[in-house]
Amino acid sequence: MNESYPLPRDERRPLAPPPDFERLRREAPVSRIRIWDGSTPWLITRYEDACAALADPRLSMDFTLPGFPHISPASALRSARLLPFPFRPEADYRRQRAMLLREFSPRRMEALRPAVQRAVDDALDAMESGPRPVDLMAAYALPVATRVICELLGVPHEDYEPLHALSRTIASRTAPKDVVGRAMDEMDGYFHRLVATHKAAPGDTLVGRVVAQDVLGGALSDEDAAAMFQMLFFAGHGPSAYMIGLGTVALLLEPAQRERFLAAREPARRSAAVQEVLRYVTVSHNARQRVATADLTVGGQLIREGEGVLVQLDAANRDPAVFPEPDRLDVERAPVHNLAMGHGIHLCMGRALALIELDVAFESLWRRLPALRLAVPLEEIPFKHDENLLGAHEVPVTW
Structure with missing residues (x-):
């Protein structure tokens, strides 16, 4: 057990x-690893074991x-505060998740495609009219992802950037x-005020509908609602923004795959x-965190009640037993459920919206800017590895 988490890239x-x-994955697919506080949870790196753990x-x-x-x-630090529903006992999780499932139905998400397209088109209009090179993250990925989730929730436009900085x-x-702690205080306060605003005058947004039906109906407290909406903001803008940015980098580095992607009608x-x-x-390069509530075996390894478990999604998604030549981008690969958005009951509720965002963002980007290219060599892009999501401080592009 020499490794300390996170492992070096x-x-x-x-x-x-x-x-x-x-x-x-080869030698010790379920093994101990040391984390920042000195504890040694189990780390799972193989796809089959990851699926089993996430569904258990x-x-x-x-x-x-x-x-x-x-x-x-x-x-x-978050564990000392009121937790969003995914991080609470299962009964709480299932009850609050059910309140949101109606909001994230595939039909409702597909109805948002025109709004996603408007967000994408507005960002591209601004890019085309501005100077070059341009930072793809600041000019495109973050504005699109943040606008989509904020419009869904009902967050005013002027609050987008401060909320992203806090997140x-x-x-x-x-x-x-x-x-x-100070950032958490500010974020908590913001979403409590948002709930109060919609209690006074519920709008036709996700926040407004949940407040009208569940908060005013007595099924959800103000505090639980604020934690729920804050979690949706986190989950809805960061992963999508970084996937737009880094997915674009991946496709720029593989021209043949990009052409096949665009040809897939x-x-x-x-x-x-x-x-x-x-x-x-x-981009979710932080492991999914779990703790055993009873003894169980994963990948032949006994895990005792009370022991921590880290399920490493990016490692599982590069498992050659499931994805042949896993280090090769192949947009014509036979579909296999990957774990980028989780698995089991904690599968991302916004999965359908995320797929629509990425589809529209990638297709529109190259339809409008077919000569798009990186403005600096790959090694000069300042990638960031010190957050919960893999990202880049900036991605300079031109055309």
Whole structure:
């Protein structure tokens, strides 16, 4: 047990997971690893084991249980506050998740495609009328992803950037506790005020509908609602923004794959191509955290009640037993469920919206800017590895 989490990445392969995951998949697919507080949870790196762990009800996401593996000071600090519903006992999780399922139905998400297209077109209009080179993250990926989730929730436009800045601090692996704590206070206060605003005058937005039906109806407290909406903001803008940015980088580096992606007109083929980009990049490079509520065996390894478990999605998505030549981007790869957005009951509720965002974002980008290219060599792009999501501080592009 010499490894400390997170494992070091190979800077020459910025979109690939740490190379040690490949060795662990072969030699010790369920093994102990040391995290920041000195504890030693189990790390799972193989696809089959990851699926089994994510689907096993004996592995809980309840932050409050003894032995839960907090992989950063920010994670531990959050456990002392009111937790969003995914990180609470299963009964709470299922009850609050049911309140949102109606909001994230595939039909309702498909009805948002025109709004996604408007957000994409407006960002591209601004890019085309501005100077070059331009930072793809600041000019395109973040504005599109943030606008889509904020319009869905009902967050005013002027609040987009301050909320994103707070979310980056909260998601940091390295920010001091006091800094994270102040950011959490500000974020908590914002979403409490949003709930109060919609209690006074519910709007026709996700927040307004949940407040009208569940908060005013007595099924959901103001505090639980604020935590729910804050979680949806986190989950809805960061992963999508970084996937737009880094997915674009991946496709720029592979011209033949980009052409095949754009040639995939049928919905099923395009969806499979988007899924392959998700698998290949997997921006959720923090492991899924779980704690065992009973003894169980995963991958032949006994895990005792009270022991922490980390399920490494990006490692599982590069498992050659499931994805032949896993380090190769292949948008025509036969569809296999990848774990970029989770698995089991904690599969991302916004999965359908995320797939629509990426489809529209990639297709529109190259339809409007077919000569798009990186403005600097790959090694000069400042990738960031100190947050919960793999990202880049900026991605300079031109055309």
